[in-house]
Amino acid sequence: MAKARHDRRAMAPAPADTELLDEGDVNAHLRTVMKQRSSQANSADFALSVTLGAGTFGRVRLAQSVVLADKSSEEGKVVDGLHSGYFAVKILKKSEIIRLKQTEHVKSERDLLFKMNHPFIVTLHGCYKDERNLFMVLEYVPGGEVLAECRRDLGKLDNDVAKFYAAQLVMALQHLHSDNIIFRGMVPDNLLVDKTGYLKLVDFGFAKRLGLNQIAGDGSLENTFTLCGTAEYLAPEIVNSKGHGKGADWWALGVVIYEMLAGYPPFYANSPFEIYNQILKATPVYPSHFDINLYEGINRETGLPVMQGSGKSGEGVQTQAPRTGLLARLLQLEIKKRIGCLKNGAEDIKKHKWFRGLNWAALYNKQMPPPLGVPELKGDDDHDHFPTYPDSVEESGPFLEPAKQQLFDFWGC
Numbered sequence: 001m002a003k004a005r006h007d008r009r010a011m012a013p014a015p016a017d018t019e020l021l022d023e024g025d026v027n028a029h030l031r032t033v034m035k036q037r038s039s040q041a042n043s044a045d046f047a048l049s050v051t052l053g054a055g056t057f058g059r060v061r062l063a064q065s066v067v068l069a070d071k072s073s074e075e076g077k078v079v080d081g082l083h084s085g086y087f088a089v090k091i092l093k094k095s096e097i098i099r100l101k102q103t104e105h106v107k108s109e110r111d112l113l114f115k116m117n118h119p120f121i122v123t124l125h126g127c128y129k130d131e132r133n134l135f136m137v138l139e140y141v142p143g144g145e146v147l148a149e150c151r152r153d154l155g156k157l158d159n160d161v162a163k164f165y166a167a168q169l170v171m172a173l174q175h176l177h178s179d180n181i182i183f184r185g186m187v188p189d190n191l192l193v194d195k196t197g198y199l200k201l202v203d204f205g206f207a208k209r210l211g212l213n214q215i216a217g218d219g220s221l222e223n224t225f226t227l228c229g230t231a232e233y234l235a236p237e238i239v240n241s242k243g244h245g246k247g248a249d250w251w252a253l254g255v256v257i258y259e260m261l262a263g264y265p266p267f268y269a270n271s272p273f274e275i276y277n278q279i280l281k282a283t284p285v286y287p288s289h290f291d292i293n294l295y296e297g298i299n300r301e302t303g304l305p306v307m308q309g310s311g312k313s314g315e316g317v318q319t320q321a322p323r324t325g326l327l328a329r330l331l332q333l334e335i336k337k338r339i340g341c342l343k344n345g346a347e348d349i350k351k352h353k354w355f356r357g358l359n360w361a362a363l364y365n366k367q368m369p370p371p372l373g374v375p376e377l378k379g380d381d382d383h384d385h386f387p388t389y390p391d392s393v394e395e396s397g398p399f400l401e402p403a404k405q406q407l408f409d410f411w412g413c
Contacts, residue, residue, distance in 0.1 A: 027123050030068055030126075031413070035126060035413035039130065039412065042128035042137075043130050046063040047064045049063065049064070052383060053386070058091040058133065060090045061089050062381060063088070065087065066085055084381075086381050088139065089135055089136065091133050091134075092135075093133055093397045094405075095398050096397075103407055107411075108209075109205055109207065110136065113204050119198070119366060120171060121172055121176075121200065122138055126413045127412055131400070131405075141194045142380075144193060144386050145189060145193075145385075146188065146199060146260075147259065147260065161371045164363075165199055167355060169186070170253070170350060171363075172199075173249050173253065174345070177346065180209055180210045181209050182207065182210060182224070182244075182246055183206070183207050184208070184249065186252035188256070190202050196366055196374055198366055210246075231275045232275055234252075234276075235279075236251070236279050236280050239280060246341065254266075257326070284303050285300065285301055285302065286300040291354060293354040294327040294354060296323075296324045297323035297324050297325055297328050298323065305320040307319065325354075326349070326354045329352075
């Protein structure tokens with residue numbers, strides 16, 4: 001098993017006459033403070049430092065706000081270490097957003113994140129802008145990618161460790177799907193470990209709220225047809241452009257669980273075209289150390305369905321054995337048969353025998369000790385769990401003429 005990560009920091013106890021704020025109270029208070037400030041005040045307050053990640057429109061930087069750290073305490077109440085004034089600030093270049101025609105896209109990301117309130121989904125505290133960029137102030141998740149450490153060590157996670165993380169992903173997706181939001185970002189880069197050793201879903205750039213299917217008129221949801229995501233994690237319905245919905249997230253969950261346990265995804269090759277062919281066949285093989293409750297009903301070595309005879313001794317007409325393994329049911333070509341897409345939705349996944357014995361309520365409330373411990377951090381601004389990126393100056397982007405600046409009048413808290 002990968003080595004445990006122990007937090008060696010000592011936390012000073014709160015004074016006896018103070019009331020502790022929980023994380024939800026702190027987040028609500030920070031969002032209120034940011035909303036009351038102008039973009040100029042927010043811009044002046046945040047000191048941007050190292051890059052934590054880079055993308056199409058810009059990058060994510062670690063940032064410190066002394067003012068917000070001070071304001072995270074109220075009279076008679078203290079945060080007790082829940083917040084330190086360090087944030088992850090996502091910087092989006094206005095010029096690139098316009099060039100790629102993504103104005104509505106970034107607006108949707110902001111709107112969706114503002115409505116999120118879940119222990120396993122990153123919190124958006126506020127937004128501001130300047131002449132060149134848009135800024136999203138997010139909670140800083142300091143533990144880095146969930147799979148990064150296992151790649152450095154043994155390359156895979158033990159069954160119980162993978163189960164601990166997978167269950168959090170199930171609950172996060174269940175929360176999103178209850179509001180008809182599909183995530184479409186279930187890749188290791190977007191699964192970070194927080195300071196308590198639990199997961200956070202980050203980067204909602206591909207997320208989308210699905211509307212009702214007006215043509216069917218039966219209360220079902222419309223499909224979306226945008227090809228987006230990373231090749232290894234795409235569901236077959238995305239690959240073949242037949243339209244996709246919530247089922248694409250459940251497929252991607254299956255890919256991530258497999259990768260946690262194997263150290264590599266079930267579908268990989270030298271080119272996206274080869275990967276797509278593998279996805280459309282959906283016959284991954286399963287390593288020998290995998291729990292049978294993951295692939296039961298599938299021949300582990302061939303990836304094909306197990307055949308069984310109709311007679312008591314296995315003779316007679318050969319038929320496919322029931323496909324009952326969790327991964328076998330998540331990595332199911334037919335959406336209508338894919339677990340998570342059935343009548344009971346995510347509850348079918350939570351009741352699967354691979355999760356047998358898991359206390360879902362304790363996990364949701366973060367009452368279970370994380371099996372790998374908590375991230376080892378030297379301080380609240382520790383960024384050792386993230387790769388090093390070459391420096392860049394976002395401010396070098398061009399100024400926009402007033403007409404184009406008006407395209408971003410909507411941006412703010």
